[in-house]
Amino acid sequence: INAASNDASLEVLEGLLGQDPILAYRFLVHVNSAANGLSRGIDSLRRALMMMGFTALKTWCVQQVPSANTDPNLNPVRRDMVLRALLTEFLLDAGGEPDLRREIYMTGLFSQLDILLNEPIDQILGRLPLSDRILEAVCQGTGDYAPYLQLARTLESMDAYPVIAMCEDFEMDLDEVNRALLRALGTPAFRPVK
Numbered sequence: 001i002n003a004a005s006n007d008a009s010l011e012v013l014e015g016l017l018g019q020d021p022i023l024a025y026r027f028l029v030h031v032n033s034a035a036n037g038l039s040r041g042i043d044s045l046r047r048a049l050m051m052m053g054f055t056a057l058k059t060w061c062v063q064q065v066p067s068a069n070t071d072p073n074l075n076p077v078r079r080d081m082v083l084r085a086l087l088t089e090f091l092l093d094a095g096g097e098p099d100l101r102r103e104i105y106m107t108g109l110f111s112q113l114d115i116l117l118n119e120p121i122d123q124i125l126g127r128l129p130l131s132d133r134i135l136e137a138v139c140q141g142t143g144d145y146a147p148y149l150q151l152a153r154t155l156e157s158m159d160a161y162p163v164i165a166m167c168e169d170f171e172m173d174l175d176e177v178n179r180a181l182l183r184a185l186g187t188p189a190f191r192p193v194k
Contacts, residue, residue, distance in 0.1 A: 001065075004058035013057070014045050021081045021109050022116055023064065030060060030129050041129025044102050077116065079166045080156065085109035085154035086184035088145070091177065107134045108152055147172075155181055 003013055017024045024045055031048040032041050042048045049057065088108030089101055110130075114121040122139045136143030141150065147170045154162050155177070167174045 001058055001061045006053045007054060010046065010049055013049050013054075015024075017045050017049075018085070018105065018109065019082055020078060021113060022069075024106075024109060025113060025117075025124070025128075027060070028129060032129060043129050043131060044106070046102060048073055050100065074116075077112075081109060081112050083184060084111060084149075084152050084156065086187050087155055087180060088148045090180035090183050091148040091172075092145070093176075093180070100102075103131060103134060104145055104148065106130070107137050107149055110134070111138045111149055111153075115186070151177065171176075 003016055008016075017027055020187065027045065028042065028048055031052060040115050042051055052060070060062060085105045085108035088111075089105040092100070097103045111121075113124050115126055122135075125135055125138060133144050137145035137149045140146075147166075151163070151166050151172065157163075163177065164174060166172075167177055
């Protein structure tokens with residue numbers, strides 16, 4: 001709300017929404033609702049922000065406050081979801097392709113929504129016009145993004161042997177994987193808020 005009120009940049013707003021999987025999901029559901037009368041679905045936070053505008057975003061955020069869950073016990077779950085999203089993004093290393101980076105990040109961010117929303121993941125993601133690559137990786141464990149998502153999940157286990165085996169299976173360099181992990185852990189979005 002403060003960022004929208006202070007005319008923060010699109011990148012800042014996208015980053016803030018992308019740090020809360022539930023908020024990001026609800027925002028995309030809202031933007032794609034029939035009430036907005038879109039002729040084509042919006043599949044990214046950035047496009048949704050551009051379509052909605054700061055004033056409408058602020059109004060929507062204010063409407064979310066009463067239903068916000070402030071349980072501090074959920075903070076580790078949210079942080080883990082953001083870490084998975086960052087790991088998935090950095091493992092792919094999309095380079096100068098910002099849309100690809102955003103899509104692979106969303107793959108990791110939304111991959112555990114079923115835990116928080118207590119619904120089957122295919123039903124949850126079926127409400128959004130997401131790319132087939134995201135749906136295949138998250139719902140079926142197949143497709144182009146699946147190896148990166150699987151490796152990010154494996155890195156969360158803190159057991160080196162499955163990570164080494166998976167790197168061999170997917171022909172990924174273990175040093176690159178370690179760099180991706182360090183980069184994800186060093187990202188400001190993952191650092192605790194003071």
